[in-house]
Amino acid sequence: MKIVISSGKGGTGKTFIATNIARVLDESGYPVRYLDCDVEEPNGHLFLKPDIVKEETVSLLSPTGVDENRCIACGRCVEVCHYNAIAMIKEKVLFFKNLCHVCGACTLVCPVDAVIEEDRRIGVVKHGKSGTIDFHYALLETAEGGMSPRLIRKVKQCTGKGIHILDSPPGTACPVVETVKDADLCVLVTDPTPFGIHDLKLAVNMCRQIGREPVVLVNRAEYHNEDLRDYCRGESLEIVAEIPDDRKIAECYSVGDLAVDRFPEYRALFTDIAGKIVSMARKGGQPARKSVTVEHSADPVLIGENSNQPLESRRAEKTHEYVIISGKGGTGKTSLAAAFCALEKRIAIADCDVDAADLHLLLQPEIKKRGVFSGSDTAVIDPDRCTGCGECERQCRFDAILQTEYSGRKVFKVDEIACEGCGVCGLACPEGAVICSPAWNGEWFVSDTRFGPMSHARLGPAEENSGKLVTLVRQKKDEAAFEAGLNEAVVDGSPGTGCPVIASLSGAEYAVVVTEPTVSGVHDLRRILDVVRFFRVPAGIVVNKWDLNKEKTEEIHAIAGEYEAEFLGRIPYDKVITLAQVKGVSVVEYSDGPVTQAVREVWGKIVRRKS
Structure with a gap:
């Protein structure tokens, strides 16, 4: 039996749900296997604390170059590469490892067998035990985002008897599809915020497109309106449980403890939830309803060798970009990006979180141009x-x-x-x-907002090539900035360490890394800082909800020094950010309290740096 715990966006609590369910099922006598498929940022081991007994390196045979004594510079390898990973300059073939998806096209078409292939390490799979729970997870190598689905397949090979709890990556792209596609039940974790509802809709559509009808679990269930319940009723989605918005859960999570181990009332709640979803999984779930199909009337924007982009679109100078990223979802990067836009008042904007774009919910863009995107x-x-x-x-x-x-x-x-x-x-x-x-992989937009021109996009459900779409969004942002006479931009990047993050970061002026003072926040901070350092982008760190765990905040301060990153500041835990989100505005427009003051100080440091 395979039960997948997933979410349309990061930070909704899917790992919190998955680990607590695994614990109560194990203690109820079920044989349990925990498969952490979130290979970019696996966090389940931080809470279930398995003893690792075996590590397995995962490698692929990958092209690394050509034998120059054989190569005839025919260019066929360049022509067939869909990922722009090969170039020929002055009859010399160059390979770009971080763009290569190891498809084998170049090797197949080379008429003289000149392509050299070598083992390429893409990650490591770890096997262990948490009590009687069999535990398996993988760590993706730095800057190997395109390899996530293959590493997930290796984790999923660790199946056996009993109940399998699969902790999925967030979002709707290929890594999620690889995790969800053969599940007996998919539980989508959300919260009743505008971001949570918007991204739940994307995740539901993805599940239905691959033939899996999901159920919904509401975390931090403090309702400000009936939007979430109305949506679920309208789509005939069953809400299997609601977990309260309780600060003591957040504090428990921050130190790596399980709520079911600390609080009897949550042990009882999770025991009920676990029993319910196991019963549903045994029945095989409900037949998937039809997914929503987006009709496209325009020709797609093609990316790569056969690009149909007009030449004039390449004239715009590149803007100085301040990219807001996070190692994990739910740290508040989008809220912070919107606040920076409001404080600057006039700046170019790009939402590069194409898998689950939410910035438009706060900036209310008026679409001026749109088109479809093909990256494969x-x-x-x-x-x-x-x-x-x-x-x-x-x-x-x-x-x-x-x-x-x-x-x-x-x-x-x-x-x-x-x-x-x-x-x-x-x-x-x-x-x-x-x-x-x-292929029709997604849709792009160029819009006006109250703070300046904005480029953004929407990746289609279960689609690939989010990295290429991010590159297109950045290009469209540069064009819009050029037309508006702007030379600086705030970029809302993707969470994690995969392809869209790499595409967001390359060539950026400065990276603002948003984290939180929890065991998972610290773990994922190190992962994203490794990526930032790999691409040699200067960085600063912001700790959101810093007062949840002051010891972890101090640990993050030390990590900043270790990575030679600037410590930009601390933002207190405050529900005012959610209230601003409900109103569709940034927190600095909604309130002038402690959060706004902290954000002003952070942006002030960035402004002083750029001057």
């Missing part, structure tokens, strides 16, 4: 032309080709969920049976 191909195999030779299956490195039957004979088809749009199957097919066409 959609592959379809024509069964009438397929001879069943299996060459497409042998060459696909994503396990996205499936054998089936058509008119009584063996043929192959593409698994749309597993396919990453690399086009290798089309290159491999000797019969020309594979039809590749530009």
